[in-house]
Amino acid sequence: MTHFEFTVVGGGVIELSIAKFLSSENKKVLLLEKNNSFGQENSSRNSGVIHAGLYYVKNSLKEKLCIQGRHYLYKSIKDRGIKYDKCGKIIVASSLDEIQKLKFIKKNAERLGIELVELDKKNLKVMEPELNGSGGLFSRETGIVDVHQLMANFLIDVETNVGTIVFNTEFSEEFINQNSIDFIVNNQKNDVLKTQVLINCSGLNSHRVAKNIKNFQFKIPKIRYVKGN
Numbered sequence: 261m262t263h264f265e266f267t268v269v270g271g272g273v274i275e276l277s278i279a280k281f282l283s284s285e286n287k288k289v290l291l292l293e294k295n296n297s298f299g300q301e302n303s304s305r306n307s308g309v310i311h312a313g314l315y316y317v318k319n320s321l322k323e324k325l326c327i328q329g330r331h332y333l334y335k336s337i338k339d340r341g342i343k344y345d346k347c348g349k350i351i352v353a354s355s356l357d358e359i360q361k362l363k364f365i366k367k368n369a370e371r372l373g374i375e376l377v378e379l380d381k382k383n384l385k386v387m388e389p390e391l392n393g394s395g396g397l398f399s400r401e402t403g404i405v406d407v408h409q410l411m412a413n414f415l416i417d418v419e420t421n422v423g424t425i426v427f428n429t430e431f432s433e434e435f436i437n438q439n440s441i442d443f444i445v446n447n448q449k450n451d452v453l454k455t456q457v458l459i460n461c462s463g464l465n466s467h468r469v470a471k472n473i474k475n476f477q478f479k480i481p482k483i484r485y486v487k488g489n
């Protein structure tokens with residue numbers, strides 16, 4: 261097979277979920293991953309937290325999609341028997357100054373219909389004796405999921421829907437032509453593949469993949485790496 265309706269670059273949790281959706285709509289999908297298996301990069305180095313969606317810019321897509329995604333995730337992981345724990349999360353004010361910030365977070369949560377329980381210093385100690393804060397908020401909606409199981413389920417769905425997943429296959433270059441989008445993998449210049457749509461969500465490599473899309477002018481955001489602790 262060399263002609264696809266959709267080609268998804270990368271085999272992390274985002275690409276697998278996109279490929280799952282498209283294949284469930286009977287689209288002819290190819291997902292290509294440069295590593296020898298799925299989820300070897302960001303998607304296997306996270307904390308597996310299902311976020312409530314409390315901190316995003318008001319009415320932003322991030323806020324909207326985080327909340328929609330949380331509802332979808334809890335439902336689908338429950339239906340599929342994927343390991344998860346809706347354990348909740350405590351947001352801690354480590355000093356009296358930060359109590360004001362908690363008030364702001366609580367007000368924002370009310371706007372979004374997310375329940376947060378206020379904890380005073382004493383309640384905080386009862387819930388988590390190791391914590392030494394001035395106060396806190398308990399978010400019931402936050403949880404954790406087994407990301408690997410989640411990705412494995414997405415992968416099974418893509419293959420069940422007759423989507424194509426290939427490992428050890430690196431997207432190299434793409435040429436946007438008048439009537440087709442041609443691309444090559446693993447620098448094999450003689451094996452040209454065709455796709456109607458290319459979806460680039462290749463994690464920390466996305467800007468490099470974007471630079472290899474030829475014959476099309478678009479702005480590639482500057483990459484700024486940040487280390488978080």
Ligand SMILES: Cc1cc2nc3c(=O)[nH]c(=O)nc-3n(C[C@H](O)[C@H](O)[C@H](O)COP(=O)(O)OP(=O)(O)OC[C@H]3O[C@@H](n4cnc5c(N)ncnc54)[C@H](O)[C@@H]3O)c2cc1C
Pocket residue numbers: 269270271272273274275292293294295298299300301302303304305306307308309310311429430431432461462463464465466469
């Ligand atoms: C420390 C840390 C903690 C985090 N904690 C959380 C959390 O608790 N909850 C949460 O929701 N999010 C969390 N995140 C964010 C989350 O991990 C990412 O948003 C998510 O994994 C991104 O998935 P992705 O599929 O876009 O990227 P990746 O998982 O990085 O997938 C991109 C894939 O593209 C492949 N690729 C790259 N270039 C090419 C190419 N040319 N050809 C073929 N394949 C290519 C890569 O090999 C990779 O497998 C955390 C992130 C970090 C770093």
